[in-house]
Every structure is written in structure tokens, then in C-alpha cells.
Amino acid sequence: MKSLSACLLLAGALLPGAAAAQTFKPSTNPTTDAMRDLVARHGKHMVAAAELLPADKYGYQPTPAQMTFRQLIAHIVLTNGALCSGLTAAAPPMGPAEMKQLGSVESKDVLVTAIKQSFDYCTEALAKATDAQLGEEAAIFGRQSGMAKAAVLVTLAVDWADHYSTAASYLRLNSILPPSAQPKK
Secondary structure, eight states, X not given: OHXXXXXXXXXXXXXXXXOSSOOOOOOSOHHHHHHHHHHHHHHHHHHXXXXXXXXXXXXXXXXXXXXXXXXXXHHHHHHHHHHHHTTOSSOOSSOHHHHHHGGGOOOHXXXXXXXXXXXXXXXXXXXXXXXXXXXXXXXETTEEEEEEHHHHHHHHHHHHHHHHHHHHHHHHHTTOOOGGGSOOO
């Protein structure tokens, strides 16, 4: 577990928007504490990215093989709901069937609301998580997954970085500066 928490902490320190000088804070839950920091940072950036792209650009996709921006936001919502459900007994804001229908939703407002709700859900799930629970099996949508909760955390961290990178690229290709690259206010 020590190497996992060290990697997550290092990744958090190197990610865009991380504080230039961080102060070490001893913790009995270093891994889940690092994930709470990541959900705050990535949630803020991904919601801001969803808000920044104009509604008429939500159908944008750089190549035919890539998702549209709309599909990317729906995918993030679906992934957050599924994976974060493995960390908590609380039901996600939308059920699996509802989340799958998001891929066909045209409304930017609906998708922005959904991504906000998905990060709120993950924030709540992580608020109660402890490192002692990471060896337990995750129940995704209430069903045993064969995955440890630690694997869920690693998957979330990797997915958030990948999804934000994709969203930031889509923004830049539309001449919009991504949230993490914008000057501090």
C-alpha cells in the first residue's frame, strides 16, 4: 500500500494545478486522502471543461474514430457512477440504464448537471473511504466485481487524468484554453 499511496501522491504533485510547494501532512489514510485531493482537482477541471465548450461544439470530434465531446462527458458520468459505486453503499444519482442513455442526450445543460452530480457522488463516496478498506472487494452497482477497492481507486485516478487530457485537447482544438492552463485569478 505504501508504494500505491506514494505513486498517487507523486501523481497529484505533478498534475496541472497542483500547488508549487506542498507541505507533507502525516496521515493514517494517505491513499484515500490523496484520492480526495484528486477528486476535488479533477472534478473542478472536468466540470469547468464541460462548461467552457459552447453547446454547438458538443458534437465535435477530432476524427471519426474518436468520441464526440458530448459522448466523452456522458462516458465520464457513466464511469464515475460505476466506479464510485464500488466505494460506497449509496446509490449513484442515476441508475445504470439512465446513465447509458446519456450518450444520446443532446443538451449541454443536462450533461453539465450530470457531470457535476457524478463528481459530487464520487466526492461523497471518497469522503467515507479509508485505507483499511482498500483490500475489500468493490461492489459495482451492488454486484461483486472481482476488483479490490484499491484497484477502483487506481482506475479512477488513471481515468480522470485520461478523460481530462482528452477534454483539454478538444478544447484546445476549438481555440479554448483548458481550465488547468488558464491564468490564476
